[in-house]
Amino acid sequence: MMLxxxxxxxxxxxxxxxxxxxxxxxVHMAAPESTPRTELKLTPTLIxxxxxxxxxxxTRNKQALLELxxxxxxxxxxxxxxxxxxxxxxxxxxxxxxxxxxxxxxxAGEAQAEAQAEAxx
Numbered sequence: 246m247m248l249x250x251x252x253x254x255x256x257x258x259x260x261x262x263x264x265x266x267x268x269x270x271x272v273h274m275a276a277p278e279s280t281p282r283t284e285l286k287l288t289p290t291l292i293x294x295x296x297x298x299x300x301x302x303x304t305r306n307k308q309a310l311l312e313l314x315x316x317x318x319x320x321x322x323x324x325x326x327x328x329x330x331x332x333x334x335x336x337x338x339x340x341x342x343x344x345x346x347x348x349x350x351x352x353a354g355e356a357q358a359e360a361q362a363e364a365x366x
Contacts, residue, residue, distance in 0.1 A: 290314040295326045303333045 285307040287296060291314050296304075304310065313322035351357045 285311060288314055291322070291326075294319060294322050300326070300329060300333060304329055 287298065287301045288311065291301075291310055294314070296310065301307065310322060310325065313325065351360070
């Protein structure tokens with residue numbers, strides 16, 4: 246048993262009898278190939294439905310608009326375009342355009358009417 250361990254030990258230390266791997270330095274490493282990024286183009290249909298170059302540039306999920314145009318779903322596309330216009334213009338979306346709704350109990354010393362007027366302003 247000890248003999249087998251003594252014979253195997255040098256192989257374990259030097260990588261099982263194989264030559265050690267050469268470490269790659271930045272000089273030896275090839276630069277990764279740049280993957281051509283597919284540019285999503287603004288279509289005439291979307292232009293007709295109200296998308297301009299500025300809105301297109303600011304839109305992160307262009308694919309969703311392209312799919313709506315491809316499907317011919319003008320109503321949904323116009324709704325999404327209106328939503329994007331509001332979001333790009335000032336960050337107003339359906340979530341933060343909701344009216345103020347009191348949830349829970351008003352803390353002691355707080356005037357509910359003042360808090361509600363402040364929230365609506």
